[in-house]
Amino acid sequence: MAVANIVQSVTMALRQEMARDKNVVVLGEDVGLNGGVFRATEGLQKEFGADRVIDTPLSELGIVGCAVGMAVNGLKPVAEIQFSGFMYAAFDQLISHAGRIRMRSRGRFTCPIVVRAPYGGGIRALELHCESGESIFAHTPGIKMVIPSNPYDTKGLLAAAIRDPDPVIFYEPMRIYRAIKQDIPDNDYIVPLGKANVVQEGDDLTLISWGAMVKTCQDALEKLNNKYSVELIDLRTINPYDAETIINSVKKTGRCVIVHEAMKTSGFAAELIASINEKALLSLEAPVVRVTSPDVPFPLARLENYYLPDVDSVLKGIEKVMRF
Amino acid sequence: MTKKVLKEFKVEYLQVLDENGNCDESLMPKLSDSDIKKIYETLVLIRVFDQKAFNMQRQGRLGTYIQFKGQEACQVGSAFALQDNDFIFPMYRNSGLLIARKQPIVQVLQYWGGDERGLKSPQNVNNFPIAIPVSTQIPHAVGAGFAAKLRGTKQVSAVYFGEGATSKGDFHEAMNFAGVFNVPVVFICENNQYAISVPRKKQTHAETIAQKAIAYGFDGLQVDGMDVFAVYKATKDAVDKARAGKGPTLIECFAYRMCDHSTSDDASRYRPKEEFEQWTKKDPIERLEKYMRSKKLLDDAYKDKILKQSQNIIEKAVTEFEKLPAPEPKDIFKYVFAEMTQQQKEEMEELFGR
Numbered sequence: 001m002a003v004a005n006i007v008q009s010v011t012m013a014l015r016q017e018m019a020r021d022k023n024v025v026v027l028g029e030d031v032g033l034n035g036g037v038f039r040a041t042e043g044l045q046k047e048f049g050a051d052r053v054i055d056t057p058l059s060e061l062g063i064v065g066c067a068v069g070m071a072v073n074g075l076k077p078v079a080e081i082q083f084s085g086f087m088y089a090a091f092d093q094l095i096s097h098a099g100r101i102r103m104r105s106r107g108r109f110t111c112p113i114v115v116r117a118p119y120g121g122g123i124r125a126l127e128l129h130c131e132s133g134e135s136i137f138a139h140t141p142g143i144k145m146v147i148p149s150n151p152y153d154t155k156g157l158l159a160a161a162i163r164d165p166d167p168v169i170f171y172e173p174m175r176i177y178r179a180i181k182q183d184i185p186d187n188d189y190i191v192p193l194g195k196a197n198v199v200q201e202g203d204d205l206t207l208i209s210w211g212a213m214v215k216t217c218q219d220a221l222e223k224l225n226n227k228y229s230v231e232l233i234d235l236r237t238i239n240p241y242d243a244e245t246i247i248n249s250v251k252k253t254g255r256c257v258i259v260h261e262a263m264k265t266s267g268f269a270a271e272l273i274a275s276i277n278e279k280a281l282l283s284l285e286a287p288v289v290r291v292t293s294p295d296v297p298f299p300l301a302r303l304e305n306y307y308l309p310d311v312d313s314v315l316k317g318i319e320k321v322m323r324f
Numbered sequence: 325m326t327k328k329v330l331k332e333f334k335v336e337y338l339q340v341l342d343e344n345g346n347c348d349e350s351l352m353p354k355l356s357d358s359d360i361k362k363i364y365e366t367l368v369l370i371r372v373f374d375q376k377a378f379n380m381q382r383q384g385r386l387g388t389y390i391q392f393k394g395q396e397a398c399q400v401g402s403a404f405a406l407q408d409n410d411f412i413f414p415m416y417r418n419s420g421l422l423i424a425r426k427q428p429i430v431q432v433l434q435y436w437g438g439d440e441r442g443l444k445s446p447q448n449v450n451n452f453p454i455a456i457p458v459s460t461q462i463p464h465a466v467g468a469g470f471a472a473k474l475r476g477t478k479q480v481s482a483v484y485f486g487e488g489a490t491s492k493g494d495f496h497e498a499m500n501f502a503g504v505f506n507v508p509v510v511f512i513c514e515n516n517q518y519a520i521s522v523p524r525k526k527q528t529h530a531e532t533i534a535q536k537a538i539a540y541g542f543d544g545l546q547v548d549g550m551d552v553f554a555v556y557k558a559t560k561d562a563v564d565k566a567r568a569g570k571g572p573t574l575i576e577c578f579a580y581r582m583c584d585h586s587t588s589d590d591a592s593r594y595r596p597k598e599e600f601e602q603w604t605k606k607d608p609i610e611r612l613e614k615y616m617r618s619k620k621l622l623d624d625a626y627k628d629k630i631l632k633q634s635q636n637i638i639e640k641a642v643t644e645f646e647k648l649p650a651p652e653p654k655d656i657f658k659y660v661f662a663e664m665t666q667q668q669k670e671e672m673e674e675l676f677g678r
Contacts, residue, residue, distance in 0.1 A: 062497035069467020106444040240665035
């Protein structure tokens with residue numbers, strides 16, 4: 001057992017999987033000698049060598065395109081993109097190729113890549129360092145989209161992503177990279193993709209979130225001080241998402257609030273609400289409320305607090321549903 | 325203060341067989357008579373295929389089809405230098421290459437007939453599905469070659485693209501990776517002078533495509549892309565070099581598209597007739613025939629026999645293709661992920677019933 005934060009649990013998962021499978025390689029900018037700009041690959045090059053922890057040219061398209069080819073020829077590449085906003089340079093490779101190789105080759109070739117990237121705001125970073133593009137990738141066939149919210153899940157979900165036979169985009173919540181520490185088992189474990197986590201059970205309202213916003217929701221619930229009995233669900237995998245857990249919860253509580261950092265229109269909450277409407281409409285006591293950022297580009301540091309959902313906006317959403 | 329030349333570069337051009345069938349024996353690669361016949365027979369076969377596929381599109385028996393007439397030597401000459409377990413990453417103009425690389429003709433027809441089953445590579449060769457976007461397959465070849473290097477499989481990766489593709493970032497990022505990591509990859513640019521209507525001169529101000537390799541620190545050369553011996557020799561040298569761990573090569577095959585861009589295009593809108601006629605004199609098959617005739621490897625009877633044999637092979641494949649059962653509708657769900665998601669299962673049920 002070791003106490004670790006989210007960044008350290010990323011390293012633990014990579015180390016575990018590289019030791020377990022010689023075909024796992026890590027590639028990206030600064031991932032080798034420097035151990036990554038967030039130190040997520042710290043010590044791995046020393047341990048596994050420069051052939052398996054590969055410092056690449058500054059070339060996002062090249063990194064992802066090369067990873068696709070590596071995967072086609074038998075490796076399991078884990079590519080790091082320094083910030084999720086830079087992943088758009090490799091968008092064509094992900095959308096036009098990674099997600100289609102199994103289908104186009106009728107299973108003759110597959111693309112078991114993982115593309116890791118820190119995502120989200122709240123750290124007063126530069127422009128395009130704070131993006132939350134999960135619903136863009138969730139709207140793409142053939143690609144899985146995973147976002148952990150704590151160290152234990154990070155290690156287990158990343159290990160599961162690396163073992164998954166298909167492409168996975170793995171967003172890491174940069175804002176809480178070092179904010180939460182947990183006991184992490186040293187042994188080999190996975191947290192399965194596609195399964196949500198019921199963080200706490202409750203009967204009055206279902207509160208759904210993922211990534212860094214799970215902590216914001218937990219802080220809000222602390223402030224709410226048991227005024228309502230809230231069931232908090234951490235979605236963990238955006239695609240394929242765990243509809244069953246959500247539907248069962250909403251059928252029980254009849255009320256739902258969904259919180260995400262990405263902008264509102266076509267955000268992933270919209271998909272979850274559609275699913276609730278299809279399967280649990282008659283259980284609803286109130287319209288489902290979304291607590292999200294607005295439909296504007298992520299602002300620079302001095303205005304980001306106005307943009308991001310926070311404890312107060314989550315509480316406001318909860319009250320809106322409860323008082324309907 | 326100092327002013328000096330830091331480095332000077334040169335770009336080589338290779339032609340073995342000129343357009344009249346004269347061969348420079350000093351440059352002639354090692355090929356047996358039966359190799360030369362095999363190359364000739366494949367060139368004829370794919371030309372017959374190309375014309376047949378075009379006709380079938382016009383008759384409504386195939387969907388949009390991309391012809392390659394004029395570029396047969398680029399595809400056959402290079403394919404002949406590769407081993408089965410080497411990887412190819414083809415583009416849409418590479419039906420001839422696929423046939424030369426043992427992709428069953430029925431499957432090539434199947435793909436152009438709108439059926440993904442045609443893209444599935446036979447188990448004993450590594451033919452990656454053709455790329456429809458331009459240039460995006462180039463980084464894949466580098467990755468596959470990189471994996472071969474790291475896994476010690478001794479495979480070489482060959483990637484095919486047109487000169488238009490060299491204007492895109494994918495080409496440059498892939499070339500850069502290949503140089504930096506000394507990857508066993510051969511970049512084969514089929515420069516057919518036009519990207520649909522845009523001539524080569526408007527694609528890049530550089531004098532050759534070959535010289536672009538210089539910027540990435542490895543060899544690039546230009547070959548007569550309508551001379552099958554030159555393409556074979558350049559590819560064989562590049563493949564041997566890559567397999568020996570000596571890194572990538574860019575081969576610019578200087579050729580001409582003796583056809584429209586696609587079955588939806590009309591090249592007479594943008595290409596002068598005189599230019600087309602000049603290039604037809606360089607025809608890769610005719611010049612090989614002249615050479616073979618001079619070496620007593622070909623006479624009228626053999627030529628006629630090979631043409632008829634090719635027509636029979638193609639007709640048989642067409643018959644087989646047209647008799648194939650339609651693809652299974654549920655297959656659209658079957659190959660997206662290794663295991664269907666719950667959402668997909670529900671969607672499949674909604675679409676097709678239980």
